[in-house]
Amino acid sequence: MSDLMVETQQLSKQFKLLLAVDGVNLKIPKGKIYALLGPNGAGKTTSIRMLLGLLKPTFGRVIVNDIDVTLNPKAIRGKVGLLPQVSAAYYDLTPMQNIKFILELNDVSYEKVSQTLANYFQTLEITHEMLNKPFSKLSGGEQRSISFIMAVITNKEFLVLDEPTSGLDIARAKYIRSIIKNLVEEEGRTILLSSHIVSDLEELADYCGILKQGKLVFQGKKEEIINTYAPDTQEFEDAIIAAFETPIKSSIPGKEGSQ
């Protein structure tokens, strides 16, 4: 049994003329939060889809929880909790119907998780009324919160959360971060967090990797970045921005957020 939840070897993906992912060697330890950072188009989502067996790598190997996904992509199906980048739910169904659909699809009994769900609803300020009106009638933040619940309620050992706090107000983003922390600290789950929000890295990540134009330009403990560049400083943010080469949203106190 490996200590790594995810290990990729020279993972590459070519789309016609575009090399979206180029020789990436990810190492995500079990029971930790790994933040995969990078600007739009850096290859985060493509990498995630290859980890989930949804895309076939052009080259390289993917191992998730001792399953060789490259050789046997079917074996990974249903074993990873997923929050896609864009809220993916049935807009004509209610949030409750969407949640129950995901639970049934993953063979999780509603009764078994009803207390956990109630806690999530309370924490994320999801009211009974919201749960019973069409998903399309909810605000963007509410939709994102429901999508987050749909991803984490499936009790998967490994969770992939693509931009979990994107589009959320400050309060909801804070609650989501606290839930993510609890999932790791109390339940021992492993989380791959894809984000371009620096505060997600600061508050949550144990490890991080930075993707730039499909290449993994940095991988290591969060402290390594923080020790190199003192947090809450211009240098820290500049280092991240330099890596991304595009402006990123800052959540560092006292700084103007830029997109």
Place this chain on the structure above:
Amino acid sequence: MSKKKGASQLKTLLKKDLRLLFRKKVAIFVFGGPFIMMFLLIGLPSLFSSQQTSSLLICSDDLGYTGANIGDSILGNLTYYFLSDSTIEVEVVANLSAVTYTDEFGLYIPSNFSELAFLGVPTYYIVDATQSLFSESIFATIRSIANSVIATTLANRTIPPVNQDEVAPASIPEELLLGPKAAALAMPLSYMIFLLIALNSGSYSSIGFAREKRMRTMEILLAYSHRHSDLVISKAITGLVASLGSTLSYVLGIIAATQISGASFSGIFEIFGLNLGVLNAGDIIVTILFAVLALLISLLLTMAIDSNLAREASERISPLVSIGLAMFFYFGAVSNPLSSSTASMINPFYWCYRVSLLLISGKFSIEIVIYISLIIALLGLLIFFSTRGIQKEKTLYLE
């Protein structure tokens, strides 16, 4: 993964797909549309026009030259074979001129043989019966009855042997004579298959994968479902429900309109032309089963194209392919109900149609085995290609 778990996922996917089908906006379109359309297009005009009947047989009960009522004898024999067949309307004709000037297709038997006075032989006439809505086999039966009646009734009379004049007759190979049941079923079945596919083509876009791509739910479905073929099967079953619901709505629309118009209506099967006087319950079940099978092929064909093409192209092209094949099948069946041609034999809808006719006529041959094998193989292939299609990169990437 256990089979139980797999079945449970299919059940969950099906529940979700059916729930999406029965949501208000889609239900009105899929189930309400055909009712309103048929009510307006077919039902209301029937208020202003009389029902059409088809004329088939013309006999005279004039005793004429022979003094024997051969017309009644033939009719008696005919109704023995085709009891309660309301589709055959008997008209009376007294001479050859009346036959010549009629526009009807069918078999004309001037039973009094008045023509003998001029021709010297008893004669009956077939006016291109193969173009009738009724099959050749009915006419073959009638001809054999006519010959038999003439031979027995006129046996003791000194009348020359029967001389048969055929006006544009079709030569019918023996193997195509599938019997009266197949003859009664041929047109209704081809119509039923075409109708089911035509009604289905409009509703597919609201239940197919194009919608999942638009909602961006494909990623979730692919990540969580153990067998991706379950996604295809669930959509196919939902499509069947939608299409059968649309058809029922279509039938109800006609019934409602005919009730208002006061026209006689003897049952749902009459709408499709299914003659319960000839066909029994088993025949009707076989008919419906193979019509539904043709519909399933149409759905999976649409899905295979839909899932293998990018979103915009798939929404436009996939229904056209299915309906195009259905049209080729239908027009082929209408022009030659019981014959096979190369063009028809490569059409999967024809396979369903042909097996149904063969089964109902009781002709259990290798042909049935070949067509059923082809149908099963095609269904498997279409599920395979649809499943492969939804796993393609373009499903997730191309918008």
